[in-house]
Amino acid sequence: xxxxxxxxxxxxxxxxxxxxxxxxxxxxxxRQLTQRFPEIGxxxxxxxxxxxxxxxxxxxxxxxxxxxxxxxxxxxxQRETAVAWDRATxxxxxxxxxxxxxxxxxxxxxxxxxxxxPQVQATTGLLLDPYFSATKWAWMLAQVPQVAAAAAAGRxxxxxxxxWLLFALSGGAIHATDVTNASRTLLMxxxxxxxxxxLCALLGVPESxxxxxxxxxxxxxxxxxxxxxxxxxxxxxxxQAAAVGQGCLAPGETKCTYGTGIFLLAASGxxxxxxxxxxxxxxxxxxGEPAFALEGSVFVGGDAVKWLRDRLGLIGAAAExxxxxxxxxxxxGVTLVPAFAGLGAPWWEPRATGMLTGLTGATSRAHxxxxxxxxxxxxxxxxxxxxxGDDVAPSVxxxxxxxxxNDWLCQDLADATGLPVVRPANIETTALGAAMLAAVGxxxxxxxxxxxxxxxxxxxxxxxxxxxxxxxxxRAGWRCAIAQVLAGVQSA
Numbered sequence: 001x002x003x004x005x006x007x008x009x010x011x012x013x014x015x016x017x018x019x020x021x022x023x024x025x026x027x028x029x030x031r032q033l034t035q036r037f038p039e040i041g042x043x044x045x046x047x048x049x050x051x052x053x054x055x056x057x058x059x060x061x062x063x064x065x066x067x068x069x070x071x072x073x074x075x076x077x078q079r080e081t082a083v084a085w086d087r088a089t090x091x092x093x094x095x096x097x098x099x100x101x102x103x104x105x106x107x108x109x110x111x112x113x114x115x116x117x118p119q120v121q122a123t124t125g126l127l128l129d130p131y132f133s134a135t136k137w138a139w140m141l142a143q144v145p146q147v148a149a150a151a152a153a154g155r156x157x158x159x160x161x162x163x164w165l166l167f168a169l170s171g172g173a174i175h176a177t178d179v180t181n182a183s184r185t186l187l188m189x190x191x192x193x194x195x196x197x198x199l200c201a202l203l204g205v206p207e208s209x210x211x212x213x214x215x216x217x218x219x220x221x222x223x224x225x226x227x228x229x230x231x232x233x234x235x236x237x238x239x240q241a242a243a244v245g246q247g248c249l250a251p252g253e254t255k256c257t258y259g260t261g262i263f264l265l266a267a268s269g270x271x272x273x274x275x276x277x278x279x280x281x282x283x284x285x286x287x288g289e290p291a292f293a294l295e296g297s298v299f300v301g302g303d304a305v306k307w308l309r310d311r312l313g314l315i316g317a318a319a320e321x322x323x324x325x326x327x328x329x330x331x332x333g334v335t336l337v338p339a340f341a342g343l344g345a346p347w348w349e350p351r352a353t354g355m356l357t358g359l360t361g362a363t364s365r366a367h368x369x370x371x372x373x374x375x376x377x378x379x380x381x382x383x384x385x386x387x388x389g390d391d392v393a394p395s396v397x398x399x400x401x402x403x404x405x406n407d408w409l410c411q412d413l414a415d416a417t418g419l420p421v422v423r424p425a426n427i428e429t430t431a432l433g434a435a436m437l438a439a440v441g442x443x444x445x446x447x448x449x450x451x452x453x454x455x456x457x458x459x460x461x462x463x464x465x466x467x468x469x470x471x472x473x474x475r476a477g478w479r480c481a482i483a484q485v486l487a488g489v490q491s492a
Contacts, residue, residue, distance in 0.1 A: 009162075244433035
């Protein structure tokens with residue numbers, strides 16, 4: 001039986017899965033990753049830890065199934081996180097700056113004030129926000145002497161997590177990225193799929209330090225795992241991989257992933273989407289001609305539940321939130337706006353901070369847990385309203401990611417949005433999408449449509465139970481909370 005090894009390097013964990021060509025997961029291993037918060041608004045990770053734990057998870061799966069059973073490797077990763085390392089030694093030169101990091105907000109503001117955003121958006125499909133990779137690299141070059149010295153000596157290598165892992169796990173043989181990850185840097189021309197020299201110059205990022213951009217499907221090189229060289233034949237950023245894993249290949253097909261953040265993505269085919277509601281145009285993962293997608297990015301999803309567990313100590317495990325939310329009839333007037341990393345789409349306010357409001361003496365941890373889960377539906381409804389403004393109106397909401405194992409959450413998403421919510425049998429569609437890309441890249445299946453027909457299976461459908469009046473009342477309360485958060489930014 002031919003197996004695909006999917007490597008999924010996420011934000012809080014890195015995983016390896018052996019996936020068969022019928023979509024079954026035959027073996028898996030996961031390792032937890034460390035996030036560090038050295039200053040307010042800063043989020044860092046150790047690139048060496050990401051490398052070592054990804055290798056450890058991969059080796060564990062290879063040992064279990066046998067290296068000879070693995071036909072090819074598919075790699076997917078947290079996007080936008082920026083890494084800098086030394087070409088000669090392969091050593092990281094600074095902490096990896098997470099996609100959630102806000103330290104370059106002032107730089108982005110200066111560029112907007114200088115009138116640069118329209119051209120940036122026209123070229124890249126993105127907005128000027130610290131979310132994206134390029135301003136993080138610019139910060140490293142200006143603030144980390146080791147990075148500046150490596151650049152001056154011609155030894156600097158830059159990349160997102162896919163590039164870093166390809167380099168590190170190939171013994172330095174590969175310095176490449178795929179077009180979906182490159183499209184999240186603020187440096188790639190969305191239409192040509194090449195680095196834009198004017199943007200590199202604007203942000204002071206040396207093009208010579210950047211990886212080669214390749215299609216998501218094809219031969220990337222080999223990784224040494226389990227004593228064998230295993231070919232990497234598929235690479236994509238996590239959200240584009242999840243769209244593949246949900247079978248969202250045709251224009252208009254839409255998925256929403258609930259992991260560390262929330263990411264709504266709609267395929268647009270060969271047409272480059274033009275958003276008038278602060279959404280992003282991005283590359284889709286394909287095995288043929290270039291394709292594009294419209295995306296709405298929310299920075300805090302599952303991280304809010306992690307906050308309840310790790311920072312407040314209100315729960316011992318994320319799974320407890322389902323029973324807690326169901327134990328009360330409503331949130332007791334409590335609303336959580338989890339703007340812990342600023343507000344993403346459609347607000348794009350990096351200076352925003354979170355807000356928990358409506359607390360009374362009767363408030364319990366169940367009310368706070370319910371408000372936390374309800375924030376997922378409220379943020380999703382924000383995205384869907386922006387998508388509707390750009391003439392994208394899905395008839396169902398396909399969901400995936402670790403959070404949607406929670407039945408209460410899935411039902412609340414349906415109630416908050418008024419859409420049927422469809423959950424797949426394999427909610428880890430990011431890894432599944434990476435395996436599908438690799439399967440096409442190595443010739444196990446002829447195309448992604450065939451892979452989807454064989455490997456993607458629905459599990460359960462949740463129908464809305466709330467009335468339109470109930471939804472509108474909920475929306476009004478949420479809009480009031482958002483307005484308070486934004487007013488706080490203006491008064492700061």
